[in-house]
Amino acid sequence: MEGESVVQAPKNGGKEEMKSQLEVEKEQEEVEIKISGEENEKKQKENNKKDNDQLSPRAVLEIHISSTSDSDNSSISSGERSRSFGSSPSPSPVGSGGGEELSFKNLFDQMKRKSIRRLSTIPLLGGYEMLLPKKNIKRKLLARIRSAEEDTIDCCHDFVVPKPSWRSFSLDELAQATDNFTPDNLIGKGGHAEVYKGHLQDGQVVAVKKITKKEKNDENRVGDFLSELGIIAHINNTNAAKLIGFSVDGGLHLVLQYLHHGSLASVLHGREECLDWKIRYKVAVGVAEGLCYLHCDCQRRIIHRDITASNILLTEDYEPQISIQSRFPLETSLWLPEKWVHHIVSPIEGTFGYMAPEYFMHGIVHEKTDVFAFGVLLLELITGRRAVDSSRQSLVMWAKPMLEQNNIKELADPSLGDTYDVVEMKRAMFTASTCIHHLPNMRPNMIRAVQLLKGENVPIDMKQKSTGGRALMLDACDLEDYSSTTYLKDLNRHMQLIME
């Protein structure tokens, strides 16, 4: 993995007149909505499974956070469980709700305990049990899993969830399914897992995700794994990854529905032939709807935090599925309690090219950081370019001037020729340009992003239900004084620092 390093967050500066939300909405009204005739879908050939997203390096930035506004509605998690390089001191404790002082660690521990307690479809281990020796954890986990399998429903504190339909696999079963995890069956490798294609005894084709990251102690790894299970269990949407089962026998494994085309990155960037616009548009809408579900319709809202072309997987008919992460679920796929507007994390971990300015500069995480990443993903679909190209140029930086000039000809992927639907392309361009706005408040929430993308001419409702529309009180970040020029400069500087 290229370019992991620690950098100090820069100071921001510069001023720019902000466009009002109304102006942004007005611009949207100007987007043409007439729909042209359908194009014939070209048959896609066998995909190249090689994941070609290596050029969007993951980065870890360590920042020092001295204060945050809106303390009632935000949280801060320390990076003690995250990867971190260098010797920067840990962030100092900050105030939490009502002036109550909580250290990062306490706050994080509290959140971890609460989340683990509540995440469960299988009643998972309580926080205190995470301190038990490994053997006990495993025994208790298996006991809980068995008892969950016997129950018809599981009543959690605040809601009732149906009995899970997942299976608990033995290592032998998974070894058999994957031909002993032979490299021939290796279909993908992320920063934290190896993924193997497998055939279960009943004929079902599955993807076995073997968690490989080993830097943490076993108790934490098991805890993270349980949290991930809890998050995936909670998700029920056509555009999110489906879990078939898991194994805690001889390592941690997730058994997922096998997705024929692998990642969007491999399909978009790793094939010779051009991906049809029709499919690109379908993927864009599907991801937008999936994110909308995670942010707004899920029983507990989830911020994904790592929307990238590698984390979007495609079914046989190119229905996109958002892959839920296997690492640091509380810090990556984040459960954000209702009353918290945002959450602050340090160190910052993410995929370069997709990180919103408030995230890479201040560690602020909220729905709008996902919206930004979605905007970058849209740009990838529109242009066929990577989030960071081979000359280390950010797609956002490259595309901004053309988006501002509405220059469809220069922006659209040249390999598409004129085979794209102009109206859909314009909608995608407009949606992308609002999503990558450097000010989070100016980005649409995902409900609005779906409407913009689909050209739904809904009345402007400034008070629309929007987890994504929760007012973001980012005074402490001075983002409103932050111009897009300064943003581009900082983005460039971060790029240099990270990739040198």
Ligand SMILES: Nc1ncnc2c1ncn2[C@@H]1O[C@H](COP(=O)(O)OP(=O)(O)OP(=O)(O)O)[C@@H](O)[C@H]1O
């Ligand atoms: N269900 C699946 N079906 C088919 N291929 C898959 C599936 N899940 C993952 N893959 C392949 O494996 C690759 C790595 O998977 P994934 O991104 O989930 O790993 P990870 O280590 O959790 O990722 P990250 O580096 O983002 O943390 C994907 O990019 C994709 O190519």
